[in-house]
Amino acid sequence: MKVSPEILNMTPYRPGKPISETQREYGLKTVYKLASNENPLGPSPKALAAVREALAHQHFYPDPSAYELLSVLSRVWNVPRECLSIGNGSDEIIDLLTRIYCEAHDSVLTSKAAFQAYQVSSVANRLKLRETALTKDWRFDLEAIADDFLSHPEQKIRLIFIANPNNPTGTHVTKSEMDKFFQRLGGRDDVLLVFDEAYNEFARAKDYASAMDYVGKVSNLVVLRTFSKAYGLAGFRVGALVAPKEVVEIYNRVRKPFNVNDLAQIAAAAAVEDTDFIRDSQKITWEGLDYFSKELDRLGLKHLPSQGNFVLFDTERDALKVYEALLRRGIIMRPVVNYGLPKHLRLSVGRPEENIAAIKALEEVLAEVPKS
């Protein structure tokens, strides 16, 4: 069958290797997966309790308007309900936005080393992807992004994706950078500014600000949130879109009515108010990051300060060899070759015993795999 050249040339998205697959392939009983930025505490207990109660009603279709979930989100996030919608993970929202707002061969603009879903969705939808260089400290360069947009009207850039904090770098853009960016590109009707805040709850830098504070003030701003990280609901697949009501209205026309199943809606509504759990998730994440930072320093490996629930570090070796040697020891980390980083690995924060095991295995592997 004929496949279009854009699709044939796509770099496939490589998800973190599942635990069961690693156990099978390496004949291991204990495997720790620190590869997909999941929540080491499991799902929010309030979400689990609500889901258990709802199991008996699953012969009904889900509420296509997600009334209950959007009511809770509207209250907790202080956003009008008509400015909210949901997706099957924020991944789905990213894909639908590219389909809705771009015509074939329009462009999507983001940064190098940005979350890979922007590239996958752009290319799969026959769009051109433009990437500006990172700053010297590996952050999105909002000034360069605005410059690129303004100086290339012929490229028909219709969407700009900013992951804040970004995955896999863990870096953020500052409030003052955002202010300047909105001064230059805010209010335009030819481009949507999409701030993907999957890791918002983990950001602790003093100069970090959520773009949610600008919703309603910047008319072409869209904010994405996910329930996969701080709320521990990655398997349920729920993401949220916060946007001007005209954008939400169009988005709802295109999304499938039952894109987020009933249990997922119920889980997300309970989780967003589970403040004890969110606090515990932050605590275990921040303690884990501090531990990794100290240990990576001790091992002499360069790493970036992270505002997410993971850290990106330089193995100074062929990272795939390090990754493979770690798998043999039952530790799954995440190679980032697909981001143009052949020597780096991304390590998600786990439970303390998992973090300790990961560092111990890494120390052994560094002695085994020569520097390159």
Ligand SMILES: Cc1ncc(COP(=O)(O)O)c(C=O)c1O
């Ligand atoms: C920056 C960023 N955005 C979005 C997502 C997608 O999250 P989900 O589709 O689970 O909501 C991820 C997942 O890792 C991410 O890192």
